[in-house]
Amino acid sequence: MKLYNTLTRKKEDFEPIEEGKVRMYVCGPTVYNYIHIGNARPYVVFDTVRRYFEYKGYDVTYIQNFTDVDDKIIKKANDENSSMKEVSNRFIKEALTDADGLNVKRATHHPRVTEEMNNVIGMIKTLVDKGYAYENDGTVYYDTKKFDEYGKLSKKNLDELLEGASERVDKDEAKKNTTDFVLWKPYKPGEPKWDSPWGEGRPGWHIECSAMAKKYLGDTIDIHAGGEDLIFPHHENEIAQSEAANGKPFAKYWLHNGFIMIDNEKMSKSAGNFFTVREIAAEFPYEVIRFFILNGHYRSPLNFSRELMQSCQNGLERIKNCNTDLKHYINNAPENGTVDENTEEITQFVIQFEKAMDDDFNTADAIAAIYELVRFINKNNKNNVSKQFAQKEMDVFEKLCNVLGINKEKEETKSDDDEAIEKLIAERTQAKKDKDFAKADSIRDKLSSMGITIKDTRHGVQWFRS
Numbered sequence: 001m002k003l004y005n006t007l008t009r010k011k012e013d014f015e016p017i018e019e020g021k022v023r024m025y026v027c028g029p030t031v032y033n034y035i036h037i038g039n040a041r042p043y044v045v046f047d048t049v050r051r052y053f054e055y056k057g058y059d060v061t062y063i064q065n066f067t068d069v070d071d072k073i074i075k076k077a078n079d080e081n082s083s084m085k086e087v088s089n090r091f092i093k094e095a096l097t098d099a100d101g102l103n104v105k106r107a108t109h110h111p112r113v114t115e116e117m118n119n120v121i122g123m124i125k126t127l128v129d130k131g132y133a134y135e136n137d138g139t140v141y142y143d144t145k146k147f148d149e150y151g152k153l154s155k156k157n158l159d160e161l162l163e164g165a166s167e168r169v170d171k172d173e174a175k176k177n178t179t180d181f182v183l184w185k186p187y188k189p190g191e192p193k194w195d196s197p198w199g200e201g202r203p204g205w206h207i208e209c210s211a212m213a214k215k216y217l218g219d220t221i222d223i224h225a226g227g228e229d230l231i232f233p234h235h236e237n238e239i240a241q242s243e244a245a246n247g248k249p250f251a252k253y254w255l256h257n258g259f260i261m262i263d264n265e266k267m268s269k270s271a272g273n274f275f276t277v278r279e280i281a282a283e284f285p286y287e288v289i290r291f292f293i294l295n296g297h298y299r300s301p302l303n304f305s306r307e308l309m310q311s312c313q314n315g316l317e318r319i320k321n322c323n324t325d326l327k328h329y330i331n332n333a334p335e336n337g338t339v340d341e342n343t344e345e346i347t348q349f350v351i352q353f354e355k356a357m358d359d360d361f362n363t364a365d366a367i368a369a370i371y372e373l374v375r376f377i378n379k380n381n382k383n384n385v386s387k388q389f390a391q392k393e394m395d396v397f398e399k400l401c402n403v404l405g406i407n408k409e410k411e412e413t414k415s416d417d418d419e420a421i422e423k424l425i426a427e428r429t430q431a432k433k434d435k436d437f438a439k440a441d442s443i444r445d446k447l448s449s450m451g452i453t454i455k456d457t458r459h460g461v462q463w464f465r466s
């Protein structure tokens, strides 16, 4: 299994630190608004990575934080005269609603900065004690010149960064070097605060991920992931913090997803082409959003347009119809088929699917394998394959769809009138046998007025709620 490591700019074989286990950290959103389609991409992509590791038999510990202390949250709270806690609680709830809709599994833990303050302060203290950080008037900075490997992830050269930054006018006199970043900032009126060895205040953004990764996953983790916009400075700074504080490598593999474009333009609030997941979900089902995201390779830019969404909706429909038809077929299939049944034919699709996923999670090719399986199943449904063989098709179909998190079964809504519907269908079948077509048609109309569509197949009648 190969994955592309941003740290080495190469596809590498995946080798876990501990046999059979994957420890994975994914940066989560800052919760001051609904999540946007750009946030949805890492949610879906890395959930799929996790599902594939689980499919391969790994035990995955998956951590995704919520940033619940931040300037934007404080501003929102002040604007609407509420509290930071009220704003972040509300949008954490909304983010989880969207994640559930996208069929993203809950993380093993979803830590929040406000609940991890002791660890955050503890790590800053370690950095100060080791000489990697310094305090100036209540602010604690990370001294980037002290960390020899600063720039190794983003392939930026510290001297060049320093030179570039010195040309800018907004020089912060309190810092030793222009590239130094804030670990702790002093209290300002109207802001939340915590006690620390450097006085009351709150942490900078980067330190939270280092502190949480250490607490939940240990000093060295297998995979650290996030959007490519986080490579610099956020992930670069996480490496500087964690490796200096722990004296060990931080993450073995760094995975980054590409941007989402809107109608071939970069998404931005100022350009007005900015969509929340909730807005898109009002137009297309959540599962189509997920399927759309997986239709491109996670490292490539992904272009969002209504045409593409529509075509993804149609594609997903084909997969879901196959599921419905196959289920129905299995319920009515003969015990013994009349065609040659070769299980290896089904296995071929699994091999094709895994080959795609083993190559840096090529979900687009994995979806192509599922489409081919769908064609194979549809062909067999027309012939008389045995119940047993159809069940084997179903097992593989479900297993592969589950890795991508698509084709989530609708909640079984077996209700009281299901029995009534089935009774009507039986009466209609009898009427047709008796050649009482007027009665058969009137039953069909009655069902239709109840919102039930029926479909005659060679293996009995299928019905759907529309």
Ligand SMILES: [Zn+2]
Pocket: 026, 027, 028, 209, 234, 238
């Ligand atoms: Zn982070």
